[in-house]
Amino acid sequence: MIELRGIHKAFGPNRVLRGVDLSVPRGESMVIIGGSGTGKSVLLKCILGLVKPDAGRILIQGEDATGLDRDAFLARFGMLFQGGALFDSLTVWQNVAFRLLRGAQKRPKAEAREIAIEKLRRVGLKPEVADLYPAELSGGMQKRVGLARAIAAEPEIIFFDEPTTGLDPIMAGVINELIREIVVEMGATAMTITHDMTSVRAIADDVAMLHDGVIQWTGPVANMDAAPDPYLQQFIHGRAEGPIEAVR
Amino acid sequence: MILAPVAAIGRSTLGGLAALGRIGLFLVATLSAALRPPFYFREFVHALWVIGYNSLPVVGLTAFFTGGALALQIYEGGSRFNAEQVVPSIVAIGMVRELGPVLGGLMVAARVASSIAAEIGTMKVTEQLDALVTLSTDPMRYLTVPRVLAATFAVPVLVAVGDSIGIFGGYVIGTGRLDLNAAAYLKNTADYLELWDITSGLIKGAVFGFIVALVGCYFGMNSERGAQGVGRATKSAVVTASILILAANYLLTELFFSA
Numbered sequence: 001m002i003e004l005r006g007i008h009k010a011f012g013p014n015r016v017l018r019g020v021d022l023s024v025p026r027g028e029s030m031v032i033i034g035g036s037g038t039g040k041s042v043l044l045k046c047i048l049g050l051v052k053p054d055a056g057r058i059l060i061q062g063e064d065a066t067g068l069d070r071d072a073f074l075a076r077f078g079m080l081f082q083g084g085a086l087f088d089s090l091t092v093w094q095n096v097a098f099r100l101l102r103g104a105q106k107r108p109k110a111e112a113r114e115i116a117i118e119k120l121r122r123v124g125l126k127p128e129v130a131d132l133y134p135a136e137l138s139g140g141m142q143k144r145v146g147l148a149r150a151i152a153a154e155p156e157i158i159f160f161d162e163p164t165t166g167l168d169p170i171m172a173g174v175i176n177e178l179i180r181e182i183v184v185e186m187g188a189t190a191m192t193i194t195h196d197m198t199s200v201r202a203i204a205d206d207v208a209m210l211h212d213g214v215i216q217w218t219g220p221v222a223n224m225d226a227a228p229d230p231y232l233q234q235f236i237h238g239r240a241e242g243p244i245e246a247v248r
Numbered sequence: 249m250i251l252a253p254v255a256a257i258g259r260s261t262l263g264g265l266a267a268l269g270r271i272g273l274f275l276v277a278t279l280s281a282a283l284r285p286p287f288y289f290r291e292f293v294h295a296l297w298v299i300g301y302n303s304l305p306v307v308g309l310t311a312f313f314t315g316g317a318l319a320l321q322i323y324e325g326g327s328r329f330n331a332e333q334v335v336p337s338i339v340a341i342g343m344v345r346e347l348g349p350v351l352g353g354l355m356v357a358a359r360v361a362s363s364i365a366a367e368i369g370t371m372k373v374t375e376q377l378d379a380l381v382t383l384s385t386d387p388m389r390y391l392t393v394p395r396v397l398a399a400t401f402a403v404p405v406l407v408a409v410g411d412s413i414g415i416f417g418g419y420v421i422g423t424g425r426l427d428l429n430a431a432a433y434l435k436n437t438a439d440y441l442e443l444w445d446i447t448s449g450l451i452k453g454a455v456f457g458f459i460v461a462l463v464g465c466y467f468g469m470n471s472e473r474g475a476q477g478v479g480r481a482t483k484s485a486v487v488t489a490s491i492l493i494l495a496a497n498y499l500l501t502e503l504f505f506s507a
Contacts, residue, residue, distance in 0.1 A: 045378070074384045103385065
């Protein structure tokens, strides 16, 4: 279970997060929606410790994230980055098995490679891809490799940063389905940030909308369409008119 | 209005000093990362290959032409007071004390500081540095420490090779073009060159190598977003590394040879 209490973060005069409160129950899939530049990525990075919040507390299973041993803490997480963030100096299988080739979870090379190939198969990639370099793959394949890397060490918590951005609608659908299957299968707690409403409906158990630095609305995905919140309604229906100012 | 140029000078001076301070802090962070495990040996070996071996052609060619030009200049200058025979010893001393390490260092700065800054800068803007952290790997230990150590070991070796090629360049020009006696040239070179001349140059090489990799990593890790950000980081890395090399060269020369 992930619990965020009063998270604040400013970059200079730009106050991105102004007191975010959110809790994600264990094994649930939470999707955070919100316009571009509303601080969704910053929020995920705060939880991971990549960005230090100015104020507020982050609790993972009731324990303060800042007090935990950093390596052990990060070992519980997997993350799929927006652009894949694959290491282009390493082959596909070395990317997937990165965590298994060094550090506390180190395994023999052959075993790590075997796990990598199995994870690649899980995301729909053939073993032949294993020895290619990321630059030789299409955008959709890179996303899949990123997904395989995120799940390689069987994390308890997985973050997905804009998993369908830059993909064609069919590939986006495939990735959405994969994410849903994997999260259910692993019993992992998932947090996804996106502004793709198809993704939201495919992946989410719960939805939270971030606007103006706070959680504007949160609830089960089934309640989303009926919710009276005007911000939420404007966003999910993509209306230009409404309380959220659109720059024309 | 009149003060505007002065203010600009002040601003850039302050900016430069602040950058120097930040590089100093980065240096401390690098050293503290180097002292704590894990050490990524494979990355270190790879960096040795890229920084050291791959720089050999550039450093070798620079040294050869410099040695040759030095021989011509000293011959021309020496002939004004019938002292052509000083060519071998001055070429040798000039190469190993000054030109070998400084020109080698500058060539490595151009080749290596730029490529390190561009590589790490691109990793930063494509979130690969964040990805490293989420995979429980400290970018300082995984990227910076191996490169800085590799450059500190590799550049003195490059300097030694460059010194030899530079002296050889002087020999080729001296004997082939200036009609100096080959045996006398070699004897003169060996007789007047002292061990400390060579060692001091190699120490300079180690310091320059350290500077090049440290500055490259610093600007890469602090790169701003986008292609322009990476471009700026690369340019700043080369300029800063070159200036720091020349400044360090003066300080080290003062330390080694004054008094």
